[in-house]
Amino acid sequence: MDAPIDIKQPPLIRVEKLSRLYGDTVAVNQVSFDLNKGEVLGFLGPNGAGKSTSMQMITGSLAPTAGQITINGFDLIDDPIKAKSCIGYLPENPPVYRELTVDEYLTYCARLHRLSRTELTPALQEAKEHCGLEEVGHRLIGNLSKGFQQRVGIAQAIIHQPPVVILDEPTVGLDPIQIREIRSLIKSLGQNRSVILSTHILPEVQATCDRVQIIRRGELIYNASIDELNQRGKGNHLTVAFTQPPNQQTLEDVDGVKTVTSIDPQRYQIQFEADDFAMFLVEISVQNQWGLFELIPDNTSLEEIFVELTTAETPADVEENAA
Amino acid sequence: MILTIARKEIKSMFLSPLAWVILAVIQAILGYMFLAQIENFFILQPQLIQLENTPGVTDIIVAPIFSLAAIILLMIMPLVTMRILAEEKKNKTINLLFSAPISISQLVLGKFLGLLFFIIILTSLLMLMPLSLLLGTALDLGKLFSIYIAMLLLLGSFAAIGMYLSSLTDNQTIAAVSTFGALLMLWIIDWVSDSLGQGQGVVSYLSLLKHHQTLLEGVFKSTDIAYYLLIMILFIGLTIRQLDSDRLQH
Known part of the structure; x- marks a missing residue:
């Protein structure tokens, strides 16, 4: 664009x-x-x-x-x-x-x-x-x-x-x-x-x-x-909380989920790949009556982009380290 | 633009106590010398009257004082010039001037003009002492003027040398010490000239104070004036070059 x-x-x-x-x-x-x-x-x-x-x-x-x-x-x-x-x-x-x-x-x-x-x-x-x-x-x-x-x-x-x-x-x-x-x-x-x-x-x-x-x-x-940077940074991490939390395995089996990390008994952090995942998750949670009450998109991954870009090793560095 | 920088420079100088202290100390020392010289004159007076073609008050009182003033100022001028560029470098305020729409020549000329203002103030204050004699006697005003110009030229070249050495470092003490060394060297350089024989003319020609002496005697030689002007132009040019290359190296 x-x-x-x-x-x-x-x-x-x-x-x-x-x-x-x-x-x-x-x-x-x-x-x-x-x-x-x-x-x-x-x-x-x-x-x-x-x-x-x-x-x-x-x-x-x-x-x-x-x-x-x-x-x-x-x-x-x-x-x-x-x-x-x-x-x-x-x-x-x-x-x-x-x-x-x-x-x-x-x-x-x-x-x-x-x-x-x-x-x-x-x-x-x-x-x-x-x-x-x-x-x-x-x-x-x-x-x-x-x-x-x-x-x-x-x-x-x-x-x-x-x-x-x-x-x-x-x-x-x-x-x-x-x-x-x-x-x-x-x-x-x-x-x-x-x-x-x-x-x-x-x-x-x-x-x-x-x-x-x-x-x-x-x-x-x-x-x-x-906007591009925000786009790239947003969207692939969510923190969610349920009143009746499903177990971790169930969440991991949901379409589009990449990894699930448990934060506390009610909260999970989900990394996902699919578009419109948040909407999809809300629907599933209603169907299964998990009682979703918190849904926060995580922007920490913007920092990750920065870290990833600025610390990535160049081929020259690798050679240097090897030597 | 040059004036803007010069004005700021003179303002900064008088905002610190250094300029005031320097003026006070010089005035006190030379004031004392002045009184001693007048006392001398009264002792000499009876003998002078008997002489034909006697030297006047201006020769006996004023010239020796300014001869001494030149030597005292040789030690003090490094303190005046040391901060002129070294401080800007140390505090990184030089960036303000580098990024402003002015050329380096304007910057350096402005700085030098600021120093020149200070020198004019200093010399004019010193001139007030001999002028006070006008209350009681006649003075050779032409000679006095020659002395005034001599002081301005001499101190101007001190300032140009000091400014250049200040542009080489961001440490004020180093700037002061090296300026003092350079000035001292240019003063004593003709002490050895007697034993040199051949190169004598050149070496003694380089001496800063030698040219000063003839002017103090009221002899207005264009070679002496040219000598001081050349020194000033040379060191202003070197300062411009130095600041330019600072941007290249850092």
Whole structure:
């Protein structure tokens, strides 16, 4: 199900065969992808997979060893200033000056992005409002908690209203309430601009992204829309509970059931293969009067996909292990 | 854009106590020297009157003070320049500048301009001491101006060297120590020139303070000015190159 290709509207970011070496270590290897307008792209991978390196290259903080990056039609190497002005970037560590106040810092960032004097005040207000920083405008950044520093970092990335916002692990170090706020902020950003979000937290991707890319050891190994991923993740595990539970053998004999695990005397976890299995199970349970009172689709298998994809051994690894 | 960075730089400098302490210490030491020099002048005065073609107040009081100021600042400038890029690297705030729509040359020039602002403040404060003599006597203002320019050029080249060495590391102490070493080397390099014979001209030409001395005497030679300007351009260029290659290697 490929989306129709619109020739008139080129992708906001096009990355082609991007590679990066650190000495002999390959950090990123031949990564190519596009980011379209209004899309929230999740960049998923275990620690050290090359997420941050890719982000740094896309934002111009790091020069690629090979490959091409085009942002909004501007080549990052030929036309770096125009390309970079289309981007807002929050690196892994928020790049804040501890000795400045929040207002001073954001003003400086806005000036760096060439906002004029008249644009500055409304932009500052809006960025602070977006990130919940109205109360702390006059406080020194060094005295703020990690969560607030992170928000200042995000405010910095959006103050000049760039068409693309790149956030590198934006929710690290935040409390659950702040994480929720940041996620809703990212969602709202996604309405009128494109976002690339790197993370190793799976629910974060499910909660905020339209599309997912999984990177492992510098290579892009999975690229799909979030719906596809959900589809793949959902549906093959169910937790069920009965008032008159049948024995395990009976359940295992039901059509489409793969395995049955007993959780407690009333509950089972069922792995199945067939489509519409849940409906089928309800019917059977009514016929046999098992008294089904709980039916929960398990999404843990999404995590399993991630684990499976990111830890699968390549032939090279096997050889290595053998040797 | 360059100005934005320079303004931020000067602000950051004065938000930390370091800049204030440096200004206070230099002012105190040179203030003391200034008083001692005036005292000297009164002792010398009766003899001076008998001489023909006597050196004036500017030569006897002001020039020695700024000669000493150059040596004190040689030790202190590394402390001013050490943080300029090393701190940004350490705190990873350099990423903000790398991803902003500015070129590396603009970034480095902005940083240097920030240092230059500080140098102007510093030198102007020092200039107030000799200017206070105007209340009681006439001064050779032309010579004073020459001294002012000499200080700016000298400190500007200190700053350029310090900025380059700060761009090489993310450790401020290392930046300070290596800057101090480099400046000291450029100062003492002509001490050996007498015994060198042949290469003497070249070696003594490299000395930072030698060129300073002629300017302090009020001799405005274009070769001296060119020497300082070349040092500054060279090290600003090297800093730009260094930051560029940082993006390549990391």
